[in-house]
Amino acid sequence: MNEFVLNEDRFFDSDLSIRKFARELYNEIKDYPIISPHGHVDPNIFVENKPFPNPTELFISPDHYVFRMLYSQGVPLEELDIPQIGGKRLGKDPKKVWQLFAENYYLFAGTPSGVWLDYEFNKVFGIKEKLNGNNAQKVFDMINEQLQTEEFLPRNLFKKFNIEILTTTDAATDQLINHQQIKQSGWDGRVIPCFRPDGLTNLLNPNWKNELTELGKLTSLDVNNYKNFISALEMRREYFKSMGATSTDHGVISPFTYKLTEGEVNAIFSRALNGKATERDAELFTANMLMEMARMSCDDGLTMQIHAGSNRNHNNVIYEKYGLDKGCDIPQRTDYTENLKELLNAYGNNLNFTVIVFTLDETTYSRELAPLAGHYPAMKLGPAWWFHDSIEGMTRYRQMVTETAGFYNTVGFNDDTRAFVSIPARHDVARRVDANFLGGLVARHIINVDEAKNIIKDLTYNLVKKAYKL
Amino acid sequence: MNEFVLNEDRFFDSDLSIRKFARELYNEIKDYPIISPHGHVDPNIFVENKPFPNPTELFISPDHYVFRMLYSQGVPLEELDIPQIGGKRLGKDPKKVWQLFAENYYLFAGTPSGVWLDYEFNKVFGIKEKLNGNNAQKVFDMINEQLQTEEFLPRNLFKKFNIEILTTTDAATDQLINHQQIKQSGWDGRVIPCFRPDGLTNLLNPNWKNELTELGKLTSLDVNNYKNFISALEMRREYFKSMGATSTDHGVISPFTYKLTEGEVNAIFSRALNGKATERDAELFTANMLMEMARMSCDDGLTMQIHAGSNRNHNNVIYEKYGLDKGCDIPQRTDYTENLKELLNAYGNNLNFTVIVFTLDETTYSRELAPLAGHYPAMKLGPAWWFHDSIEGMTRYRQMVTETAGFYNTVGFNDDTRAFVSIPARHDVARRVDANFLGGLVARHIINVDEAKNIIKDLTYNLVKKAYKL
Amino acid sequence: MNEFVLNEDRFFDSDLSIRKFARELYNEIKDYPIISPHGHVDPNIFVENKPFPNPTELFISPDHYVFRMLYSQGVPLEELDIPQIGGKRLGKDPKKVWQLFAENYYLFAGTPSGVWLDYEFNKVFGIKEKLNGNNAQKVFDMINEQLQTEEFLPRNLFKKFNIEILTTTDAATDQLINHQQIKQSGWDGRVIPCFRPDGLTNLLNPNWKNELTELGKLTSLDVNNYKNFISALEMRREYFKSMGATSTDHGVISPFTYKLTEGEVNAIFSRALNGKATERDAELFTANMLMEMARMSCDDGLTMQIHAGSNRNHNNVIYEKYGLDKGCDIPQRTDYTENLKELLNAYGNNLNFTVIVFTLDETTYSRELAPLAGHYPAMKLGPAWWFHDSIEGMTRYRQMVTETAGFYNTVGFNDDTRAFVSIPARHDVARRVDANFLGGLVARHIINVDEAKNIIKDLTYNLVKKAYKL
Numbered sequence A, B, C: 001m002n003e004f005v006l007n008e009d010r011f012f013d014s015d016l017s018i019r020k021f022a023r024e025l026y027n028e029i030k031d032y033p034i035i036s037p038h039g040h041v042d043p044n045i046f047v048e049n050k051p052f053p054n055p056t057e058l059f060i061s062p063d064h065y066v067f068r069m070l071y072s073q074g075v076p077l078e079e080l081d082i083p084q085i086g087g088k089r090l091g092k093d094p095k096k097v098w099q100l101f102a103e104n105y106y107l108f109a110g111t112p113s114g115v116w117l118d119y120e121f122n123k124v125f126g127i128k129e130k131l132n133g134n135n136a137q138k139v140f141d142m143i144n145e146q147l148q149t150e151e152f153l154p155r156n157l158f159k160k161f162n163i164e165i166l167t168t169t170d171a172a173t174d175q176l177i178n179h180q181q182i183k184q185s186g187w188d189g190r191v192i193p194c195f196r197p198d199g200l201t202n203l204l205n206p207n208w209k210n211e212l213t214e215l216g217k218l219t220s221l222d223v224n225n226y227k228n229f230i231s232a233l234e235m236r237r238e239y240f241k242s243m244g245a246t247s248t249d250h251g252v253i254s255p256f257t258y259k260l261t262e263g264e265v266n267a268i269f270s271r272a273l274n275g276k277a278t279e280r281d282a283e284l285f286t287a288n289m290l291m292e293m294a295r296m297s298c299d300d301g302l303t304m305q306i307h308a309g310s311n312r313n314h315n316n317v318i319y320e321k322y323g324l325d326k327g328c329d330i331p332q333r334t335d336y337t338e339n340l341k342e343l344l345n346a347y348g349n350n351l352n353f354t355v356i357v358f359t360l361d362e363t364t365y366s367r368e369l370a371p372l373a374g375h376y377p378a379m380k381l382g383p384a385w386w387f388h389d390s391i392e393g394m395t396r397y398r399q400m401v402t403e404t405a406g407f408y409n410t411v412g413f414n415d416d417t418r419a420f421v422s423i424p425a426r427h428d429v430a431r432r433v434d435a436n437f438l439g440g441l442v443a444r445h446i447i448n449v450d451e452a453k454n455i456i457k458d459l460t461y462n463l464v465k466k467a468y469k470l
Helices: A018-027 A042-046 A055-059 A064-072 A094-103 A112-124 A136-147 A155-159 A177-187 A208-219 A224-240 A262-273 A279-300 A318-322 A341-347 A363-373 A391-405 A420-443 A449-467 B016-029 B042-048 B055-059 B066-072 B094-103 B111-124 B136-147 B152-161 B178-183 B208-219 B225-242 B262-275 B281-299 B316-322 B341-347 B363-373 B391-405 B418-444 B450-468 C014-029 C046-048 C055-058 C062-070 C094-103 C113-122 C137-149 C154-160 C177-185 C208-219 C224-242 C262-273 C280-299 C316-322 C339-347 C363-373 C389-405 C420-443 C450-469
Strands: A033-038 A165-168 A247-252 A303-306 A355-358 A380-383 B034-036 B163-167 B247-252 B303-308 B355-358 B380-381 C034-036 C163-167 C247-252 C303-308 C353-358 C379-381
Touching: A018 A420, A033 A420, A033 A449, A042 A155, A042 A177, A055 A094, A055 B303, A064 A094, A064 A112, A094 A136, A094 C303, A112 A391, A112 A420, A155 A165, A177 A279, A208 A224, A224 A262, A224 A279, A247 A279, A247 C316, A262 A279, A279 A303, A341 A449, A341 B391, A363 A380, A363 A391, A363 C280, A391 A420, A391 B391, A391 C262, A391 C389, B016 B418, B016 B450, B034 B418, B034 B450, B042 B152, B042 B178, B055 B094, B055 B136, B066 B094, B066 B111, B094 B136, B111 B418, B111 C055, B152 B163, B152 B418, B208 B225, B225 B262, B225 B281, B262 B281, B262 B303, B281 B303, B281 B341, B355 B363, B355 C014, B355 C163, B363 B380, B363 B391, B391 B418, B391 C389, B450 C224, C014 C420, C034 C420, C046 C154, C046 C177, C055 C094, C055 C137, C062 C094, C094 C137, C113 C389, C113 C420, C154 C163, C154 C420, C208 C224, C224 C262, C224 C280, C247 C280, C247 C389, C262 C280, C280 C303, C280 C339, C353 C363, C389 C420, C420 C450
Parallel strands: A033 A165, A247 A303, A303 A355, A355 A380, B034 B163, B247 B303, B303 B355, B355 B380, C034 C163, C247 C303, C303 C353, C353 C379
Antiparallel strands: none
C-alpha cells in the first residue's frame, strides 16, 4: 500500500489556472487562528483536561455524523455501543467497535466525514495509511498511545489547533460552572458560552416545567407569570454576558416570528403552566419569543442566531432508546420571506442589532436569504450548515449567495461540532473552499487577486469577529 | 459535411486532469452487462420477436420524450400520427413523419433525447451523419433496411446490447402471459416482471372497479371487502414472485404514508365500491396502501419502489384525445420528510426491507432524501429520474446526494424506458457521468483512484443487484 | 495601481478547451444589435434628450440594485439622498454621496452590479482605474465632464449602444405621450411600449379606484361594471398596439389562474367598487384577469409576459418613507404546475398565443417551468430574472432548463433595467454566459461547434424577435 498523504492542493479545482490562485489565497490565511463562534464542544473537557479515553470514544460514540452512516448500511447502534438514554452502555470492546468502523470506512468516500477523519488521522495523529479492516487494530493502537500523552490533552490540543476563541452552546438555565472553572483555573484558553433558551421557549419540550422551575430558582423570580418569565430571561442573558457570551442561539423548526398581544401570551403561558398548551400554542409562543429575543438583543447587544428547519428525532425507534442527536434529524422545507417579516420589520433596520440566519433548505439561499441579507442591515447569513458543511455544500452556498448578498453580508465559518478534534479539519476545508471559490472568480476575471486576498482574510477572520462582536 | 462520429471522451469534463481519470474509470466498466431493474419495455416484443416496423414507429410514435419537444414547438401530434385513444391512427406516411422529425432535429441539441438518438443512430445503426432535413430519407432507408435483418430482431438486440436482466412494469392484474411465453420459448434472455398495483390502490382510477373485478377473478376471492382485497394483493405478489419478480413499484402524486384504522379503511373501501370515494378518500387510501405494501415487502422480500411527484395528464386537450403518457405529465413540489415518516418509523429500521425512493423534485435530494437514506437502513435513493436522467441532471444528483448519503445508499442506474433501442445509449450516458463525477473527486484529491475504481464497479453493477435482490 | 482593463475573456471558463469555443462563439454575436424587449427605462429621456445630471444621479439614486447593498451594510438611505415619496430630496452634495459609494465599492465584488458598473465605468466612460475611496472625486469629475458632451446625450448613447429596439413598461392608463413625442420628433430610435395593467388587475392597489376612473375617461366607457371594464382594457390594448406595442406584462405574487363565473366576478368587482374587496377577492380577481388577458392575447396577438413571485415592499419602514422599488422586494416560493394549469389548458395549445413566464424561484426551472415549456406550444421561458440576472444565475438557468426545454423554448435575454447606461453591460454578460455555456457543450462533445454557432445567434437575436413578434 502507498503511503497515505493529504495532497497540498486537495479540494482545489483541478484546472491549474484556478488552482494556482486558490493555493495563493489559501496560503494567505491557512495559519490564521481559528475563531469558532458556534459549536457544541463540552467545556468540561477543558476543566478536567484528562486524556480522551480511546479512539472509539473519541471518533465514534459521540459523533452522529459517523454512526448515522454505519446505521444506514445496516450496522445496529448496539454493535457500536452508542450511549443510550441515561448513558447506558453495553460494554462492547472498543477495539471490536473500531474494527467494525474500519471495515465500513469505505462508506465515507466522498463525504465530509470522510474528509475530516482522513485529516484527523493523518494530520493530528500522523497515521500514514488509509483506515481499513486490515490496519484497524494497528491504527487503534497508534491513536490510543498518543491520546495518553501530554501533547494530546484537551488544553494542549486547543493550543496546537491555534484556537483563539471557542464558543460552546448552553441552556438558559445552565450555571456555566465549567466556564467559571476554566476562568478560575488560570488557563488562558478563551472558551465562552452562548445563550440558547430553546428548552424554555419551546412549550412542547417535555422538560419545560422543570426548566421553568430552575429558571425561577436561578433568578429568584416567580416565573409563573409571563412578565417575570421575560425578566428572568433578561437576567440570564446578563449573566451569560458577564461570563463572556456575545451571542444567543435559537433552534426552531420554523423561523416564524409573531408578536402576541399581552392577553394572548398570558393565556398561552397559563395553558402551558397547566400542561395544556396545544401545538398551535407552542408555534405561536416560539414565534413570540423570537420577537422578544430580538428586542433583548437590541438592548443588550448579544448577536442573535436562528437555526431553522430541522425535523428532530424523525425515527422514533431510535429516539426512544437513544434520545436526542442520534443522526435522525431530517431537514424539511423552510420559508423565511414571510416568516421573518415581522421580526425584520420591527428590528431589522436597527444598526445595533445582528441576526444571523442559518438554513438546511438550500433553495432559500438565492430565493430568500440572500435577498433579505442583501437588504436589511441587521441580517447576516450564517455559513452552510450541517449537511451542507461540505465541499460541494459550501461551494453551492457561495455560488447561490454571493451575487445577491455579496461576501460582506456573510459571517465566516462555523464548525458547529461536538467533535473537538475535528475542528482544525473543518476549518481547513472551509478555508480551502473559500480560497477555491475566490480563485475561480479571479481566473474568470470577475475580481482581481488583490481583491480576493482582502476578501479571504475577511471571510476567515474579520467578518466572524465583527458579526459575533468578538 | 464531416463524418459524424461520437467522440470517445464525450460528456467528460474538458479539463484533462479530470478527463484522464474519467476515461480510466469508464474503461473499467464500459463493457459490463446491463442490468435494467426498472423500465417499460413491452415484453411482447420478445415473444413475437418480429422486426420493428420502421424508423418512425421505432423512434417517434411511442416516445413521448421525442414528440413532446416537437409539439412544444408547434408541430401538431396529428402531423406525427401519434396513436390516439383506442389505438386510432391517421395513416400518415411514416417517411413524411420522419422528414418532419428530421427537419426539427436541431431542437434536441443539448437534451438527453438528442444524446440518446445520436448514439442510437450512430452506434446501433451505423449512421455517420447527423440527422437533418436533407439526409432524412436516406437515414430512414438505412435504418429501415437494417430493421428487416435477423441481427435487428428484438432478441438479438437484447444480446447485442449485453443485457443481463430486463425488468418490465406490470399491473397487479396482469397475468404475465408474455413472461410465461418467454420462459416457455426456451430463449434464455432474462425478462422479469415488476408488480405495480397503482390501478387498484388509486381509487380515482376510472377503471378501478374493472381492475377490482379482474383481481377477484384471478384470485377467486370476494374482493368486495377490504380484508380479502389485501389477501388478493398478497396472492398476486406471490404469483409475480413465482414469475421472477423481485420488486414492486408505486406511482403516487404524493409520498404520503398513513395507516388507516380498520373502521376508516372499510368505510373508504365501501364508498369506493359505491362509486362515492372523494379525493380525500383516495389520498388516504393510497397512503394506507403504501403502508400495506411496505408491510408485505417485509414479509415477502420484494423490494419496494416509490415514484412520486408527477402531476399526470396536465394538458386535458391532449389527454382526452391521446390518453396517458403523451408528454404532458408535469412534476410538482414534493415533500418526503413528513410524508414518509410513518412508513419509515414502522418499517424503515427493518433490515429485510428495501424501499427505493425516486423524485422529480431535485430540491429534496440534499434537503430530505439524502438525510433520510443516510439514516434509515431500509431506505435507498433511486437514481436521477425522468427529466433528470440527463448529463446535468445526474451530475447534480451526485453532487447533492453523495456528501450526505454516500455512494452506498444509492442503487445504480434505472433506464425507465419504453424505447428498447435506447437502453444501451442511456446506460452509457449514466456510466460516463458517474465516471466523470468520480474522476472529479480523484482530481481534487477527495478520494484516490483505487477507491474510485471500486465505487464505479459498485455503481454500475453490484449496488443494483443488491438493492433489487437480483 | 495597475491600469484597470476588462479582460477580453472575462466570465469564460478558465479551462482553455472551453474558453476557446466560448470566445469563438462570443465573437460571432458580440456586435449584434441589442433587442431589449422588456425593461423600465423612462422614455422621457429620449424626448428631452438632455444630459444626465451627474454620476450620482445616474448610477446611485435611481438604482435599487446599488443602494440596496449599501443599505444592507449600514449606510442609511438618507446619506445617499435616495428620492423619498413625492420626490422629496435632502439636497446632499452629489460628490459626498459618490464618495460614500466609492468607499463601499468593494461590497460589490462578485456581484452582477459590480460587473455591470465596472463595464460602464471602463467601456462607456473610459475610466482606467477601479473605483475606490481615493479616486472617487477624480472619477466623478471624469464621468461628469463626459455627461455634458453631445456624445453622451441619451439618443446618442442609444445609437452608440447599438440598440435596435427598446421596450418600456407602461400602465394601462398611460397615454404614451412620451412615445408619441418620440415618434413625432422624427428621431428614428425604436422605443415601444408594453401594456402592464397591474394597477387595474390588482384590487389591493391603493390607487385602484383612481386608475379605474382614468380608464373610464380614456375609453369613454362606464367602467363601473365588469363587462365594460373588460371592453375598456381591450380598447387600451388596441391603443398600445397602435403605438407599437407587441407585448403585455403582468406582475403577480402568485401565477394562479382561474376563470370566475360571471356572477362571481361581478360580485367581486362590485365589492371592489365599494372598497370592500378582501384579500381572497383580490387573489381570485387577479387569477381571473390573467385568464382574460390570455384570451385577449389570443385575439390581438400581443405576447403575454408573467412575472411572478416577488413579495413587494417587505420592509415597511422603507416603504412608508421611500415608496416602491427601493430594494426591499423579496422573492418567495412560487408554484407554477397547478397555478398555470387552467390558463394553459384553455389557451396553451393555441399556436397564435405566446406566454412568457419568469420566475424568482430557481427550483421551478427544472421541476416545473422547463417541463411546461417543453410541452405546451404557447409557453416559453423568460430568461433568468432580477436576482438571477448574473453570471452564476444565468449559468444555472441554462443548466437546469436546457435538457428538458431545449434552447428553442427560451426567448433570449431581457435586461429589465431602469438603468439605461447599464444596458450594453447587461447584454454583454448574457452573451458571454451563453457563449460559455455552449462552449462547454462543445468541449464535452455534446453538440458540435456549428450547431453552437446557430444556437448562439438564435439566443442573441432571432428567438427574442420571434417570441416578442418584433
